[in-house]
Amino acid sequence: MRSKGLKISCISLLVLLVLLLLNTGHAQGQRGGCEIHPALASPATNRKCGMSGSARRSNSSSAGKSSTSSGVGRQSGPRGGKLSAPWLELPSLYIFSLGIGPVFQLSPADNNIYGLRINVGYGTNEEVWGLDLGTINSATRLYGLQLGGWNKIGEVIGLQVGLANSTTSAYGFQLGGWNYIEQITGLQNGLFNSASAVSGLQLGGGNTAAEVLGLQLGGVNEAREVLGLQLSFWNIAEKINGLQLGLLTPGVGLGLLPSLWNEAGQTTGQMGVRNVADHAYFFQIGAVNTATAAAYGFQISPIYNRARELYGIQIGLINVVTRSLNGLQIGLLNISRGSGGLTYAPLINLGF
Numbered sequence: 001m002r003s004k005g006l007k008i009s010c011i012s013l014l015v016l017l018v019l020l021l022l023n024t025g026h027a028q029g030q031r032g033g034c035e036i037h038p039a040l041a042s043p044a045t046n047r048k049c050g051m052s053g054s055a056r057r058s059n060s061s062s063a064g065k066s067s068t069s070s071g072v073g074r075q076s077g078p079r080g081g082k083l084s085a086p087w088l089e090l091p092s093l094y095i096f097s098l099g100i101g102p103v104f105q106l107s108p109a110d111n112n113i114y115g116l117r118i119n120v121g122y123g124t125n126e127e128v129w130g131l132d133l134g135t136i137n138s139a140t141r142l143y144g145l146q147l148g149g150w151n152k153i154g155e156v157i158g159l160q161v162g163l164a165n166s167t168t169s170a171y172g173f174q175l176g177g178w179n180y181i182e183q184i185t186g187l188q189n190g191l192f193n194s195a196s197a198v199s200g201l202q203l204g205g206g207n208t209a210a211e212v213l214g215l216q217l218g219g220v221n222e223a224r225e226v227l228g229l230q231l232s233f234w235n236i237a238e239k240i241n242g243l244q245l246g247l248l249t250p251g252v253g254l255g256l257l258p259s260l261w262n263e264a265g266q267t268t269g270q271m272g273v274r275n276v277a278d279h280a281y282f283f284q285i286g287a288v289n290t291a292t293a294a295a296y297g298f299q300i301s302p303i304y305n306r307a308r309e310l311y312g313i314q315i316g317l318i319n320v321v322t323r324s325l326n327g328l329q330i331g332l333l334n335i336s337r338g339s340g341g342l343t344y345a346p347l348i349n350l351g352f
Contacts, residue, residue, distance in 0.1 A: 083124045083138040083152060085109035099123020099134065119148070238265040245271050325351030
């Protein structure tokens, strides 16, 4: 009797397992239009099924979503971030997901996770609410905390920490060795940071951004347009409405360690060893100051000031204006090669 009961139990468990696999295959077929069960098909066949599902969803989705024919990513653009689905996806509760990509994932890639997701290899889902841990984390949206080796997300609201982060937009914090983002409101902190638009603080060894509203702080800063402050050893900007400045020196009160090089197309203030700007408004303070188009305000240097046109005051050992002097030069040697003032004048040269 005991042997017979054991046989019945084994047969029942086998039947349940078959039913579970068939149910999974039916769900896979509904999503991708594939009739072959993923557990019975080859990995290549399953990838083909996944791509078919991606194509069907792409045709019915709104503009802005796209699917790739290679299976590298299902979507791109503002809602991008997801990698291709694993070969085998099993149903699970929405509070937990386990990904062992590209082979297996406990939860379909189109599901949302509300709780905990753990990825060994990689895992991919639509939205993750809560804690996301893994080697490679992929999702359309993340709300919460993400810790991983490589994080590839469409939109992040919360904290993202990884060796490498690739994100479309974020509201919160992005911390990593290498960070790339289209738009961030908050803090981007890493050895190398790259962004299209920053509203807040970009902090790192090297920072690049198209637009900065706030502060760039690092070893080297480069931006197309800055509304705020660049604080670094080397600052570069096409247009800065704010200030380019050296780093605050720890242990020396509030003294300033001048930056090595400040360069801007247009600036309202530069302080460094070497300052270069096309149009310099308000002031340039450094060892060598150059305004290639015009200086409006002050150029102050213990060594050398140069401007094509001057509308203000130059104070330095040697002061040079190459086209038009409309102000005052104070120094050991003052030179005005264009209109206004004397061509060579010791101590003071005045022109209008």
